[in-house]
Amino acid sequence: MNAPASFARSVPAPSQPAAGHAGATAVGAQPLLETRGLTIRFGGHVAVNAVSCAFRPGELTCIVGPNGAGKTTYFNLVSGQLPPTAGQILLDGEDVTRLPVSQKTRRGIGRAFQLTSLFPQLSVLENVRLAVQARRQRGLDLFSMWTSHRDVQAQAMAILERVALAGKRQLTVASLPHGDQRKLEVGILLALQPRVFMFDEPTAGMSVDEVPVILDLIREIRQDRSKTVLLVEHKMDVVRSLADRIIVLHNGILVADGDPAEVIASPVVQQAYLGMPEEEGSHG
Structure with a gap:
């Protein structure tokens, strides 16, 4: 029509x-x-x-x-x-x-839901860490020593701080409430650093208190004139x-x-x- x-x-x-x-x-x-x-x-x-x-x-x-x-x-x-x-x-x-x-x-080209659903039984931190590794093309070896990727882990933790999930870093993705899963999606997208x-x-499914975290991140992204x-x-x-x-x-x-x-x-x-x-x- x-x-x-x-x-x-x-x-x-x-x-x-x-x-x-x-x-x-x-x-x-x-x-x-x-x-x-x-x-x-x-x-x-x-x-x-x-x-x-x-x-x-x-x-x-x-x-x-x-x-x-x-x-x-x-x-x-x-x-x-x-x-x-x-x-x-x-x-x-x-x-x-x-x-x-x-x-x-x-x-x-980065879309928020692309990776989180692939690793529901891994921890929140591991999901973001894998996204950082993928961007750096270091591979997705889950069994490599953490100490060999300290910078990757540090970056993953910094991203979790930005999306207010650092305190839940050891929880599995499957155990997160819907609002936290949406925040993790944004965190993974940040880790991939798309253009x-x-x-x-x-913000769908988020509580009123959770919404400002995501909106502030989107405002921050839009300040980068290359994105x-x-x-x-x-x-x-x-x-x-x-x-x-x-x-x-x-x-x-x-x-x-x-x-x-x-x-x-x-x-x-x-x-x-x-x-x-x-x-x-x-x-x-």
Whole structure:
């Protein structure tokens, strides 16, 4: 289903982030990540339909839309969990469309859930340590002496401190509550040091007290002007506080792309795509 005709009158054309925004990228910067006509079909259903979008260094883009809009499927295509039916994925101008997850990770596309589920019976510290080793290409020898990798262990501990899990370092991943598992996912992503950070609802399932830890880490990452951050998020307070740019998907189609305030203010976006009631006489 195509977007309503009134949508084109309500939503601005794609634009650069507003000048002066804390994470705004430089005008004219070359895209770090780009999708061109990215499409996937499951039988007769088109889950992502010809999505073309460029993401630049120093930019945090929030991807929003109702359930079933294609947001997570789009992430799965970019990160390599799903092969596209058509279209391209470019990283630094190089076609990486058909590369598997492991190759895309090595090239710098990082997604938060990629490694934690692989080692549920290992400790929290061992999971992060393995991610650090993978990035350094030291191999994944679990039985090597800890003393030969003191720097790796030290870095892993520093990451656990950042995600507030140092006190649970000896617990197995399987024993962690959901909120702590989400924090560990972010920790592993930090250990991999990607150029493109992909977060799919990173605060889902977390308590109110846990959420600031993750949001502060994402803010810290976006200060690095060489990194690109993509964030799927339903919580509009999180979107407003973090986004340099918002893109809206609906039925797998890219229907809006632009400055957060302008996109959020659109009555059509608020009512039809974000599930927010339209406020009479207000576009704020």
